[in-house]
Amino acid sequence: MVDVASKPITKRQAQASASVVLGERVFNLLQKNQLNKKGNVLSTAKIAGILAAKNTDHMIPLCHSIPLTHVAISIEFNQSSYSLKLSSSVECNGQTGVEMEALVAVTVAALTVYDMCKSASHDVRITDVQLDRKSGGKSHDYIRL
Numbered sequence: 001m002v003d004v005a006s007k008p009i010t011k012r013q014a015q016a017s018a019s020v021v022l023g024e025r026v027f028n029l030l031q032k033n034q035l036n037k038k039g040n041v042l043s044t045a046k047i048a049g050i051l052a053a054k055n056t057d058h059m060i061p062l063c064h065s066i067p068l069t070h071v072a073i074s075i076e077f078n079q080s081s082y083s084l085k086l087s088s089s090v091e092c093n094g095q096t097g098v099e100m101e102a103l104v105a106v107t108v109a110a111l112t113v114y115d116m117c118k119s120a121s122h123d124v125r126i127t128d129v130q131l132d133r134k135s136g137g138k139s140h141d142y143i144r145l
Contacts, residue, residue: 001062004095012136013091014102018110018129020084026120027082041116042075045086049073049109053090053101063100068092071101073109086110087132099134 022030029035030042038044053071057063070091075084088105090098110126117124135141 001064002096004064007095007138009093009095010136011091011093012096012098012134013089014097014099014134015087015089015132016099016102016106016130017085017087017132018106019078019081019127020086020110020113020117021125021127022082022084022117023121023123024082026117026124027077027079029120030084030117031077035117035120038116041113044116045075045109045112046073048112049086049088049105052108053088053105056101056104059104060100064096066092066094066096066098066101068098068101071105073105075109084113086113097134097137099131102134103129103131 035041050071050073054068057065068090072089074087078085086106086109088102090102092098107129114124114126133143
């Protein structure tokens with residue numbers, strides 16, 4: 001692990017996103033909440049993403065344990081592509097960034113959607129997992145154009 005002890009504590013923020021391409025049939029079932037006997041897919045995916053962000057250091061070797069101050073997952077329906085756009089937002093006051101926590105959060109949320117939709121179709125695809133922005137710390141802020 002990188003030693004961050006000498007770094008100042010600053011507000012750190014990161015946002016990441018992913019797409020889950022469902023196809024027309026699964027998209028329509030999900031939009032009507034008629035897809036799964038396990039429960040509400042979107043609520044479950046949000047909770048899974050939040051839990052994943054909080055446990056990133058247990059999944060990614062050499063990641064620091066970070067006391068997060070905020071984690072949010074949002075999910076939007078995209079009718080034209082029969083897909084979902086998932087976004088994560090993570091914040092802390094700390095000595096290292098929260099990019100990995102944002103990426104893990106959105107990825108696990110997307111995997112949860114896949115898991116809960118696979119009974120209806122195995123054609124579901126997770127695409128475009130990416131860091132959208134980060135701020136805080138000594139390095140410059142980053143915004144994906």
